[in-house]
Amino acid sequence: MKVLLYFEGEKILAKSGIGRALDHQKRALSAVGIEYTLDAECTDYDILHINTYGINSHNMVNKARKMGKKVIYHAHSTEEDFRNSFIGSNQLSPLVKKYLVSLYSKADYLITPTPYSKDLLEGYGIKVPIASISNGIDLKRFERSKTKEEKFKEYFNISSNQKVIICVGLYFERKGIIDFVELARQFPDYRFIWFGHTPMYSIPRTIRTLVREDHPKNVEFPGYIKGDIIEGAYSAADLFFFPSYEETEGIVILEALASKQQVLVRDIPVYKGWLKDKENCYMGSTNEEFASLIESLIEKKLPNTCESGYEVAKQKSIERIGHDLKEVYETVLNRGHTNESEQIYLKN
Known part of the structure; x- marks a missing residue:
């Protein structure tokens, strides 16, 4: 199994929670022995695990689909957490929701950090199966020093x-x-x-x-x-x-x-x-x-x-998150084309 972790605008988003989530994904996959690449030009991967929402992200999904690859979208964002942020965010939020639904619906599976965000996405009418998996935490890094x-x-x-x-x-x-x-x-x-x-x-x-x-x-x-x-x-x-x-x-x-x-x-x-x-x-x-x-x-x-x-x-250590991600990857690969009614529920 080989996973392409794709993150558009990494330098811009590095200071955000989404940026740290990518770092946690890399470490989580290494912890459970899953091979991954960050090279967007790579073609010998099995799953595209995508974290971002720009035009390049949209193109990556379409490219993966044409090659017959499986796609997992990491749903870090919702309409609700877009509001009250940037200039004009409240006016744009309905359009952002429509765009997110369009992107997320292209995936074989969605991953989102909490049961709460999972409920929000299901409330949007998205039929793609959704797993709730924490972004995780590196316990050693934050030990008292x-x-x-x-x-x-x-x-x-x-x-x-x-x-x-x-x-x-x-x-x-x-x-x-x-x-x-x-x-x-x-x-x-x-x-x-x-x-x-x-x-x-x-x-x-x-x-x-x-x-x-x-x-x-x-x-x-x-x-x-x-x-x-x-x-x-x-x-x-x-x-x-x-x-x-x-x-x-x-x-x-x-x-x-x-x-x-x-x-x-x-x-x-x-x-x-x-x-x-x-x-x-x-x-x-x-x-x-x-x-x-x-x-x-x-x-x-x-x-x-x-x-x-x-x-x-x-309970949300990176090692535990790695096992949860592996379970979703294996589910997607083993099921072939995902049935929209199928769901798995991971307890964090």
Whole structure:
């Protein structure tokens, strides 16, 4: 079995969750002994596993079909998570949905990160079988490291008595960036650091202004940072606060859980079945609730859920994801032409 992993615009998307998902796929396939290639000109593969949605991606699918290859589309995106992101995204979202449905329907099988996103896709009327498989997490990479933590503290000049709250994400309203800044205003003694970057020309003016100037002094936007500094931040911070309104999974949450960090998220449907309030994380719905939870968690007035959160990350390790991907590949190859009514369900 040989798989062509195709990823259009890799440099552009490398800083996003989709970019990290490709890296996880490569490592997952290596872990279970599946040969793969990234060479789009390759012709001796058995399955095209495609992750992106541009015109070249569309052409790759058509090319694979003409050669009689099997096609698996990794459905990272939905209409719901396209909204409240780039300029004009809300106006374009119905067209994006129509385009995604057209692309996804060309596949023999779909893979999507969570049961929630699987339900959304089925609600679009897509008849292609869908498997829910997490994007996975590299547990070793996010093990607590004093060296990494010191690099993070030195980079940001964090003193021993400072309380630090972090988030990682693109500069999208959907990610809860407005709420992040608003809550920071209520806690001037805490440092709020938002890691991540989005080209300013692509986001609405309100978000550009928020990032550039309209935020209190205790909020920092250092941009996209990788390696020891961000990995040290995950474990050295006092809280990972992710107020996103819509996700298909949220790789950054898995990274925080793998770091044994205390996690606070918005109570949204995507977390149903794997995140549980007061058990492996804390959840809120309004800024009033978040304010109360932030203060209580930072001041250690609530029980710590880090160990239980780590158990969630363990269930989504790259090695486990590799076995799930292998099962889908074998299903597609062994069944010949996929019957639209056939489904398999993978439990993560």
